[in-house]
Amino acid sequence: MKNDAMKNAPAGENERPLMLAPAFKDYIWGGERLKRDWGKQTDLSPLAESWELSCHEAGPSVVASGEWAGRTLAQVLAAHPQFVGTKAEKAGEFPLLIKLIDAAGPLSVQVHPDDDYAERVEHALGKTEMWYVLDAGEGAGIYYGFKRETTLKEMKAAIESNTLTELLNWVPVKKGECFFIPAGTVHAIGAGLLIAEVQQSSNLTYRVYDYGRLGADGKPRPLHIDKALAVTRREPPKTPVGPTEPEQSVAGGSIQPLFACDKFTTAVLTVERTMSDSVSNESFVSLLTVDGEGTLSYRGETYPLKKGQSVFLPAGMGTYELTGRMQVLRTSSRIYPAYGTPDGQLPAGNATDDRG
Numbered sequence: 001m002k003n004d005a006m007k008n009a010p011a012g013e014n015e016r017p018l019m020l021a022p023a024f025k026d027y028i029w030g031g032e033r034l035k036r037d038w039g040k041q042t043d044l045s046p047l048a049e050s051w052e053l054s055c056h057e058a059g060p061s062v063v064a065s066g067e068w069a070g071r072t073l074a075q076v077l078a079a080h081p082q083f084v085g086t087k088a089e090k091a092g093e094f095p096l097l098i099k100l101i102d103a104a105g106p107l108s109v110q111v112h113p114d115d116d117y118a119e120r121v122e123h124a125l126g127k128t129e130m131w132y133v134l135d136a137g138e139g140a141g142i143y144y145g146f147k148r149e150t151t152l153k154e155m156k157a158a159i160e161s162n163t164l165t166e167l168l169n170w171v172p173v174k175k176g177e178c179f180f181i182p183a184g185t186v187h188a189i190g191a192g193l194l195i196a197e198v199q200q201s202s203n204l205t206y207r208v209y210d211y212g213r214l215g216a217d218g219k220p221r222p223l224h225i226d227k228a229l230a231v232t233r234r235e236p237p238k239t240p241v242g243p244t245e246p247e248q249s250v251a252g253g254s255i256q257p258l259f260a261c262d263k264f265t266t267a268v269l270t271v272e273r274t275m276s277d278s279v280s281n282e283s284f285v286s287l288l289t290v291d292g293e294g295t296l297s298y299r300g301e302t303y304p305l306k307k308g309q310s311v312f313l314p315a316g317m318g319t320y321e322l323t324g325r326m327q328v329l330r331t332s333s334r335i336y337p338a339y340g341t342p343d344g345q346l347p348a349g350n351a352t353d354d355r356g
Contacts, residue, residue, distance in 0.1 A: 015083070017296060017303055017320070018066070018312040020073060022050040022100075023059030027356050028216060031104030033135075033194060038100065038308040048356065049101050052310035053286045053331075055094035058203050061310070073312060085283035085315030088333045093125070096264055097201045098286055098331060100134075100194070100308070107189040107356035108221070109143055109164060109209035112202070113231040114183035121227070122204055126183045129199035130259050130266055132329060133177045134290055137192025143168040145185050145237035155234055159225055164209050169236055178242040178258045178266075184233040189356070196290060198266050198331050205356070206231065250275060252322075260334055269328045279317040283333035287311040294324015 024040065030048025034040040040050050051059040055074040063069055068076050077083055077094060088095050112127035119125075131142075147169050158164040168186060171179075173193060181187050186208065189195060206224040215221045245257040252275030258266040269275065271294055279285045287296070293306040298320040303311065305326060313320065322328065 015314045015317045016066070016301070017298055017317075018068065018073065018076065018314070019064045019303060020053065020061040020310040020312055021064040022052045022061060022310065023054060025049040025051070025059065028213065029103055029105035029107055029191075029356055031102045033102045033104075034100055034308075039306070040100075040308065046104060047102065049099050050308075051097060051099050052288055052308075053096065053098040053312065054201070056097055056201050056203060061312075080314070082316065083284060083312075083314035085281060085333060087282045088284065088315075094201055095125075095333060096286070096331065097199050098288060098310070098329075099197045099199070100288075101189065101197055103189045103191055103193045103195070103356075106191045106211065108205075108207045108211070108213075109168070109186060109188040110205050110207045110356070111186045111228050111232050112181075112183050112204055112206070113227070115200075117231050118183075118202065118204055124204055125200050125202040127200050127202040127204055128183045128261065128263050129181045129197055130264070131179045131181065131189070132196040132198070132258060132266070132268070132290075133173055133175055133179075133193065134196055135194040136173045136175050139172070140192035141170055141172045141190045142179065142193070143186065143188040143190070144171045144179060144181075145169050145187070146234055148236065150234040152229060152234065155232065156225075156229060159208055162209070162212075171241070176243075180239040180242070180259045180261065182233075182239075182261075184231050185237060186228075186232055196288060196329055198264055198329075200263055252276070262334060264331055265334045266329065266331050269322065269330050271322045271324055271326050271328065274321055274323040276319055276321050277330075278319045279313045279315060281316045284315050285313040285317075286329075286331040287313065288329040288331075290327050290329050292324060292326030294322060294326045297321040297323065 024042045024044050025048050026044040027048035030046035034047045054061045060072040115126040206228040208228045247254050247256045253272040254270045256268040289305045289309045296303040
């Protein structure tokens with residue numbers, strides 16, 4: 001069988017870039033920009049999210065070309081667990097999920113549990129995430145934590161009276177900004193935002209306020225008040241709006257660090273000519289082209305990159321080159337130099353699927 005052949009191949013023989021095709025989600029707050037401006041091909045309407053890097057059962061990425069075309073990324077990694085890398089391999093499951101989000105309408109006010117609560121109550125990973133703003137309409141913003149320290153009694157009363165947003169921190173948002181959302185942070189993406197989201201591979205969301213909206217079935221979407229109260233950090237956000245680190249000039253372009261935490265490391269690569277980068281044995285690397293176009297070169301093979309293309313680079317792949325004029329969101333398990341605090345740690349602190 002092909003799986004056996006892949007498993008028995010010499011080390012390094014199968015380590016090559018995997019071009020990925022996403023899974024799509026048609027949540028009620030979505031728009032049409034991912035199809036119109038990003039070339040996503042689907043009959044779903046609205047198109048709220050494309051899951052660009054995913055091994056989650058609710059929406060796995062599929063290899064788009066090459067010898068594994070048509071297989072899910074999860075199937076390839078089951079045959080080649082070393083592709084994940086020595087750090088992520090120890091976690092026992094694929095750690096990350098990366099999405100493009102088109103919020104034509106506002107997402108619900110929501111919160112995600114941390115790993116401890118999620119494992120104990122939901123038998124799943126928690127959800128810490130990061131947002132990189134790709135576009136922002138006039139007046140667009142997000143709810144991001146509380147304005148001040150808030151008691152459990154105050155939060156519960158505000159939920160019951162539909163005044164929770166009066167306690168929350170509203171932040172106007174601009175293109176190019178990034179936000180770190182630790183598990184336990186109450187948040188909501190506002191209307192008019194296009195966002196790349198890097199998150200743990202989790203689909204757990206506890207919805208606490210939904211503007212009185214009705215779902216596709218004509219009924220109010222369920223809320224998850226008790227669980228939300230149990231996991232929420234009732235405090236202002238502790239992490240400043242990013243990027244906070246200076247852009248770094250490198251041969252062929254520049255690297256803008258975004259955020260690093262104990263779950264992931266993110267940066268934007270601005271490619272102006274040819275830029276070299278590498279993939280260590282410790283972690284895979286995800287590349288998501290967010291502007292422009294170009295190519296990825298590896299061992300004499302060339303892979304075309306355009307806006308919206310996601311590529312999985314297996315751990316241990318070594319050096320590759322990016323050529324063109326483009327911006328690429330690079331994500332890995334935390335192996336690159338940490339940005340921010342000395343050790344790279346950022347402040348810590350019935351479930352629905354993650355429909356916003």
